[in-house]
Amino acid sequence: MNERPRVRDYAPADRPRERLISLGPAALSDAEVLSLILGTGGRDGVLSLAARVLASVGGPGGLARASDRELARVQGIGRAKAAEIVAALELGRRAARALVAERTQIWRPADAAALLTPRLAHLPHEESVLLILDQRHRVLREAIVGVGGVAHSPMEPREVFAAALREPGAAAVIVAHNHPSGEATPSADDVAITRRLSRGADLLGIEFIDHLIVAARGWTSLVEAGAL
Numbered sequence: 001m002n003e004r005p006r007v008r009d010y011a012p013a014d015r016p017r018e019r020l021i022s023l024g025p026a027a028l029s030d031a032e033v034l035s036l037i038l039g040t041g042g043r044d045g046v047l048s049l050a051a052r053v054l055a056s057v058g059g060p061g062g063l064a065r066a067s068d069r070e071l072a073r074v075q076g077i078g079r080a081k082a083a084e085i086v087a088a089l090e091l092g093r094r095a096a097r098a099l100v101a102e103r104t105q106i107w108r109p110a111d112a113a114a115l116l117t118p119r120l121a122h123l124p125h126e127e128s129v130l131l132i133l134d135q136r137h138r139v140l141r142e143a144i145v146g147v148g149g150v151a152h153s154p155m156e157p158r159e160v161f162a163a164a165l166r167e168p169g170a171a172a173v174i175v176a177h178n179h180p181s182g183e184a185t186p187s188a189d190d191v192a193i194t195r196r197l198s199r200g201a202d203l204l205g206i207e208f209i210d211h212l213i214v215a216a217r218g219w220t221s222l223v224e225a226g227a228l
Helices: 016-023 030-038 046-057 060-065 068-072 078-101 109-120 157-165 188-204
Strands: 127-133 139-147 172-178 207-215 218-221
Touching: 016 030, 030 046, 030 078, 046 060, 046 068, 060 078, 068 078, 078 109, 109 127, 109 172, 109 207, 109 218, 127 157, 139 157, 157 172, 157 188, 172 188, 188 207
Parallel strands: 172 207
Antiparallel strands: 127 139, 127 172, 207 218
């Protein structure tokens, strides 16, 4: 039986690392990019392992959503390589958020939704985040203020405003959380916490701009929806 080709069997100019150096990362296939993260791939070679991983999770989108435990179940991966993949994806997400947030000014709910949707919309659990802004509504920092299960993520005013007050130059805040159901319809609890946060912000002299719900099928501004 013929063995599958390994990276070392390719001509030097055709190897993923050399192609990345000479042509840039956009010239590589998804499997080739993943192979550079994996490094080694056992008997069949790293490119075959990368292709198998992508096939098992449904491509790059599935890879972004997969947990380290799910990836570790793929033959040839294990916990160490799974952790490397998850870490590389997280670094990419953080870099993307930093580029978008850099000097970003939030004047409308749509501005905040554009910043937060890529990170929150497809999470399998609820997560609450805080955008801390300066007086010109430029993003100073994004902070996680609550992590929950499939149906609920805590968002206590104490945690929200403690994070804001620790940030030098903080003048305004936007809170957001996701709905793993895919629907961005506010619940009664969402409306209630929005009102509590707005009152707390008034007492502390911080501008409360909005509370967003982000989901796979869209987003909702609770201020625009009349929660306040």
